[in-house]
Amino acid sequence: MSENQTYAVTKTDQEWREQLTPEEYAVLRQAGTERPFVGEFTDTTTEGVYSCRACGAELFRSETKFESHCGWPSFYAPLAEDRVEYLEDKSLGRTRTEVRCANCGSHLGHVFEGEGYDTPTDQRYCMNSIAMTLTPAATKPAAAADLGAKSTSVGGNF
Numbered sequence: 001m002s003e004n005q006t007y008a009v010t011k012t013d014q015e016w017r018e019q020l021t022p023e024e025y026a027v028l029r030q031a032g033t034e035r036p037f038v039g040e041f042t043d044t045t046t047e048g049v050y051s052c053r054a055c056g057a058e059l060f061r062s063e064t065k066f067e068s069h070c071g072w073p074s075f076y077a078p079l080a081e082d083r084v085e086y087l088e089d090k091s092l093g094r095t096r097t098e099v100r101c102a103n104c105g106s107h108l109g110h111v112f113e114g115e116g117y118d119t120p121t122d123q124r125y126c127m128n129s130i131a132m133t134l135t136p137a138a139t140k141p142a143a144a145a146d147l148g149a150k151s152t153s154v155g156g157n158f
């Protein structure tokens, strides 16, 4: 991990260890990979936004998630290009492109190209479920609470 890279969210190794579970830490901070077909979002079709489990930055929308049958949740594009950063990874004896959260530098997974999936980009963002948190589209607590407060102002008379 490059030491002079600056992220919006910067924590010491000790702080990350305290915030994350050992499993989350191993993936997010040590670029580990969870076993295929066990991640909680592998086959999830829930509409919503996937955020970085380390810092909460929004990374992917469910609209770009597709059935890759590779064992990990797969997306054909990030929510926005500036949400992720790419690093060359030669760890397995071949060059892969590592995907990290641009907000905190945590490892998310890898992106592969030209595999022939029937998607708009022909890219597969192969992500670790444990690196992300899914916020379902149907539940937006903050917005709902806001609306409620305004529309029930009459209730203030009681």
Ligand SMILES: [Zn+2]
Binding pocket: 052, 053, 054, 055, 056, 057, 101, 102, 103, 104, 105, 106
């Ligand atoms: Zn992050």
